[in-house]
Amino acid sequence: MRMSVSTRPLSVKSPALQIDISAGYLRYTGSKAATLQGINMRFPAGQWTCILGRSGCGKTSLLRYLAGLLDQQVSWSGELTITPPQFDLKNNIAYMAQQDLLMPWLSVLDNVTLSAKFGNTITPVHKEAALALLEKVGLLDSADCLPQKLSGGMRQRVALVRTLMQNKPVILMDEPFSAVDAVTRYRLQDMACELLKDKTVVLITHDPQEAIRLADKIYIMQGKPSSAESLKVPASLTPRQFDAECAQLQQSIMAYLERSDA
Numbered sequence: 001m002r003m004s005v006s007t008r009p010l011s012v013k014s015p016a017l018q019i020d021i022s023a024g025y026l027r028y029t030g031s032k033a034a035t036l037q038g039i040n041m042r043f044p045a046g047q048w049t050c051i052l053g054r055s056g057c058g059k060t061s062l063l064r065y066l067a068g069l070l071d072q073q074v075s076w077s078g079e080l081t082i083t084p085p086q087f088d089l090k091n092n093i094a095y096m097a098q099q100d101l102l103m104p105w106l107s108v109l110d111n112v113t114l115s116a117k118f119g120n121t122i123t124p125v126h127k128e129a130a131l132a133l134l135e136k137v138g139l140l141d142s143a144d145c146l147p148q149k150l151s152g153g154m155r156q157r158v159a160l161v162r163t164l165m166q167n168k169p170v171i172l173m174d175e176p177f178s179a180v181d182a183v184t185r186y187r188l189q190d191m192a193c194e195l196l197k198d199k200t201v202v203l204i205t206h207d208p209q210e211a212i213r214l215a216d217k218i219y220i221m222q223g224k225p226s227s228a229e230s231l232k233v234p235a236s237l238t239p240r241q242f243d244a245e246c247a248q249l250q251q252s253i254m255a256y257l258e259r260s261d262a
């Protein structure tokens with residue numbers, strides 16, 4: 001069993017960045033129809049924005065485009081503004097994909113420090129920071145395990161720590177808590193809320209309750225091609241306790257999503 005780690009976490013001193021998209025248009029090369037058109041969105045600095053929308057409406061495409069993963073595959077037009085303007089997106093984004101994408105041949109510790117490796121070695125500072133975060137998410141004893149020995153919820157926590165270790169001001173997360181049971185999901189949401197405080201977070205979810213619990217801002221994407229509509233969220237602090245106002249918001253979200261069928 002590993003000893004408790006009482007070391008300083010990796011210093012997180014990047015500025016909070018805001019992202020604005022104006023008249024965004026995205027079409028896959030070889031596809032006749034656009035996936036996104038007339039996208040106007042703001043992801044405020046240091047806040048959580050949740051995106052909901054029916055399957056196939058283009059949520060992942062939007063995130064992958066922002067993460068710089070679609071540059072060769074799509075035509076894009078529209079304005080993408082970062083504030084403050086001296087920062088670019090490419091070097092300031094961590095992307096947590098739908099699948100955890102852990103390397104099966106690497107230990108948990110090696111997986112979470114992969115992005116911080118200099119040559120073939122991890123610096124002691126990064127190792128300390130990784131162990132401190134693994135302890136925080138209750139996985140210190142699993143630091144030397146291979147991912148195959150972990151449950152789905154444990155793997156998601158490892159992926160969360162790996163994302164944190166990238167130490168970027170903007171975090172894009174695509175359904176990060178979808179593969180786990182309701183209780184684990186609830187705990188992971190709380191954990192992410194605490195650990196990603198002060199980051200600019202954009203989270204895709206199919207779960208209206210998750211969005212209501214975590215979001216400072218909610219967008220619903222719908223239409224063909226898709227555009228985005230912003231919904232007002234309660235002023236209460238996140239992670240939000242479900243109350244009558246939240247229940248009403250949930251109803252509005254369901255109504256929007258059902259309309260996407262038309």
Ligand SMILES: Nc1ncnc2c1ncn2[C@@H]1O[C@H](COP(=O)(O)OP(=O)(O)OP(=O)(O)O)[C@@H](O)[C@H]1O
Nearest residue numbers: 028031035053054055056057058059060061062073
């Ligand atoms: N590489 C690609 N080439 C061409 N079309 C693609 C490609 N990837 C996705 N698409 C299409 O773009 C549209 C949006 O897909 P995307 O995965 O972004 O939707 P989504 O809203 O994230 O769906 P889900 O909620 O099911 O994950 C779909 O019609 C999909 O078929």
